[in-house]
Amino acid sequence: MNKSSIVIGILSILFYLLFLFLYIQDIIDEFLFLIILLMSLIILLVSLIIMLFIYVVFRKKYVAKKKIAIATLIIFVLFCYEVPLIGYYTSPTHLAYAYSEPTEALKGTGIYSIGVDQFSLNNGKSKQAVEELLTKQHVDVLSVIEVNNKTIYGIKNRQILKWLHLLKEHSPEETRENVALYLGREDEWLKTFLGRPNIEGDSSGLSLVLTGLIKQGDFQNQIPIAVTGSINENGKVFGVVNIKEKIQITEKTGIPFMIIPSENAEEVAEIQKELKANVEIFDVSHVDEAVQLIRDLNEKR
Known part of the structure; x- marks a missing residue:
């Protein structure tokens, strides 16, 4: 590929990135973004067809034909990648995260799984209006996020990665399997805990292994300890989402200690500065570290 073809490729990508930036910044919506890509694709295709027609009829070669073909291919691939945005036009206007009571999978263990309730709301006028609405419904709101184009774009990208099997879709079933494999058995209490309604994701994996x-x-x-973190069958601990809300829940509940994944440690350091939460937080990267940490905390009682 010569330099001019590379330049055309770069210009095509920059053209796409310009309108992607406008979309991410909420300056244009997904329909206009896709229409611009589609019209560009049509123009390039028409130009390419005309050149091919002239070549077949008049045997007249155009050097630009290869360049237009490269630009057409790039825009076509990018257009196909962005088409799924159409499916998100009915996305909620706001996402609200609320307090959920920490739970012991087995009473008396002192190991509390931390979950977060999530609410999706349409046509919310503002974050404050959403919070007031939920508060009237006796919901203890921790945070409200306005869903914008950037949020929707992230959801779309994660969905495509799932379709391509490049991103694992975490589930309670996966958690159950990993916990059972690590413990070497699957007791009824584990099925019961993960079989409850509205259980999603795998952030309870570490707490369930410690309970087992x-x-x-x-x-x-x-001593009461709040625990969050997903695991694999070998006991390695992985990061989780909604960590800020989980810290808020831990503090509201009065649990003095919290164990989090090391992958979230940097994020949590910033959150602690913001919240100034009265919770002592420790990070671990493996189940063995969590076990040793709990032993040390109990010895200091």
Whole structure:
């Protein structure tokens, strides 16, 4: 590929990025963004067809034909990638995250799983209006996010990665399997906990493994500890979402200690500065670290 073809490729991508930027900044909507890409594609295709027609009829070669073909291919691929945006035009205007009571999978273990209630609202006038509406419904709101084009674009990209099997779709079923594999058994309490309604994601994995180890007599715990983190079958701990809200819930509940994934440690350091939460937070990257940490905390009682 010669330099001029590379330049055409770069210009095509820059053209796309310009209108993507306008979309992300909420200056244009998804329909206008896609129409611009489609019209550009049509113009390029028509130009290419005309050149091919002239070549077939008059045997007249155009150097620009290859360049237009490259630009057409690039815009076509990008247009196909962005088409799924059409499916998100009915997205909610706001997402609200609310307090959810921390739960012990087994009473008396002191290991609390931290979940966050999520509400999707349409036609919300403002964050304040959404918060007031939910408060009237006796919902303890922790945060409200306005859904904009950037939010929708992120959702669309994650969905495409799932379709291509490049992003795992975490589920309670996956959590159950990983916890059972690590513990070497699957007890009824685990099925019961993950079988509750409105259970999503895999952020309870670490708390459930620790609960199982306590039940098996591997170690003891006498203090309340909030735990969040997903795991694999080998006990490696992975990051979770909504960590800010989980810290708020832990503080509201009065739980003095919290264990989080090391992958969230940098984010949590910033959140702690903002919230000034009265919670002592520790990060771990493996189940073994969490077990040792809990032993140390119990010895200091």
